[in-house]
Amino acid sequence: MSSMGTGYQSSGCGLFLSTTRSARSSGFVLGPGTSVADGRFTLEGLLGEGAFGLVYRAYDRCRRTDIALKFVCKIPDAPAQTILENELTIQSRITDFAYVIRAFDLHPVDYAGHSASVLSMELAPGGPFSDWLDLYRRDQTARLSQGLHLFEQMCLGVRAYHRSGVAHLDLHPGNFVFSANGALKLTDSGCARYLGPSGYRAYSRWRLSGGGLGAPEFRAPELWRAPADCAGDKSSDVYSLGSLAYLLFSRDCRPPFVGTQEDLRHGHLYLEPPPLTGVPRDIARVVARCLSKL
Numbered sequence: 126m127s128s129m130g131t132g133y134q135s136s137g138c139g140l141f142l143s144t145t146r147s148a149r150s151s152g153f154v155l156g157p158g159t160s161v162a163d164g165r166f167t168l169e170g171l172l173g174e175g176a177f178g179l180v181y182r183a184y185d186r187c188r189r190t191d192i193a194l195k196f197v198c199k200i201p202d203a204p205a206q207t208i209l210e211n212e213l214t215i216q217s218r219i220t221d222f223a224y225v226i227r228a229f230d231l232h233p234v235d236y237a238g239h240s241a242s243v244l245s246m247e248l249a250p251g252g253p254f255s256d257w258l259d260l261y262r263r264d265q266t267a268r269l270s271q272g273l274h275l276f277e278q279m280c281l282g283v284r285a286y287h288r289s290g291v292a293h294l295d296l297h298p299g300n301f302v303f304s305a306n307g308a309l310k311l312t313d314s315g316c317a318r319y320l321g322p323s324g325y326r327a328y329s330r331w332r333l334s335g336g337g338l339g340a341p342e343f344r345a346p347e348l349w350r351a352p353a354d355c356a357g358d359k360s361s362d363v364y365s366l367g368s369l370a371y372l373l374f375s376r377d378c379r380p381p382f383v384g385t386q387e388d389l390r391h392g393h394l395y396l397e398p399p400p401l402t403g404v405p406r407d408i409a410r411v412v413a414r415c416l417s418k419l
């Protein structure tokens with residue numbers, strides 16, 4: 126149920142993180158049965174939490190089905206509305222949803238003195254990939270036998286973004302979720318960037334992420350190098366897929382580099398990851414190719 130197992134998250138700004146945390150402790154985490162958006166949605170439980178959002182399972186009275194609702198708490202210099210609007214705009218460019226979560230609509234809500242916006246989207250009731258990893262953390266054999274199929278689905282989700290001209294730029298285990306039919310789907314376009322002429326991106330999210338885009342354990346060298354606007358493209362996603370594959374197949378289920386933010390920066394920029402052991406040569410070769418520095 127929870128997505129907090131492995132602890133991989135985007136590098137949200139401290140302000141937002143503490144807002145989310147204080148939101149949780151001050152009761153912003155809403156109980157089952159709570160009705161929001163003029164009664165349209167009835168919350169059923171918390172599905173997960175990221176650096177920027179809380180995601181609930183909810184019943185949608187209009188669609189007459191369960192959906193997922195993403196809340197971003199409102200803070201003065203980062204209106205939740207803007208952040209989620211950016212996410213929806215980017216999501217609307219995607220056309221193939223076999224391995225991508227479909228975003229529906231944005232709804233303003235007021236609850237117990239808090240203003241928030243919510244993004245409704247397709248529900249993936251099977252939990253995040255990070256929970257699956259936690260389950261098989263000590264079982265490299267299981268990760269190797271089942272993981273190739275899962276990794277293929279991750280690549281298909283990323284390919285759907287790329288074919289629509291969008292780079293995701295925040296690939297980590299919490300951003301892949303299992304759908305009702307067992308498919309692994311890519312979610313969370315909060316850092317994504319449209320690669321067309323306008324170079325449109327979720328700019329407020331970029332500004333908020335201060336230390337760089339995406340989860341540092343999986344972040345491509347060019348995103349470490351250029352903490353300025355409009356960095357990152359499809360090849361940054363390929364690098365992050367390599368980091369995910371490394372984590373998935375490595376003996377200890379560890380990402381290519383670990384340690385402090387500075388250790389991660391240094392590793393991704395200048396070092397070769399420790400060689401993968403106990404892994405078929407073809408897989409090791411593909412992972413190394415994805416992780417090669419540009």
Ligand SMILES: Nc1ncnc2c1ncn2[C@@H]1O[C@H](COP(=O)(O)OP(=O)(O)OP(=O)(O)O)[C@@H](O)[C@H]1O
Nearest residue numbers: 128134135173175176177178180193249253299313
């Ligand atoms: N459509 C969905 N169905 C089920 N669970 C979901 C869905 N979308 C998100 N979740 C869960 O909620 C968690 C947080 O959602 P999301 O990644 O959108 O938030 P975030 O704050 O933008 O995250 P990040 O830390 O990656 O920036 C996810 O890790 C996942 O466990």
Ligand SMILES: [Mg+2]
Nearest residue numbers: 175299300313
């Ligand atoms: Mg996320």
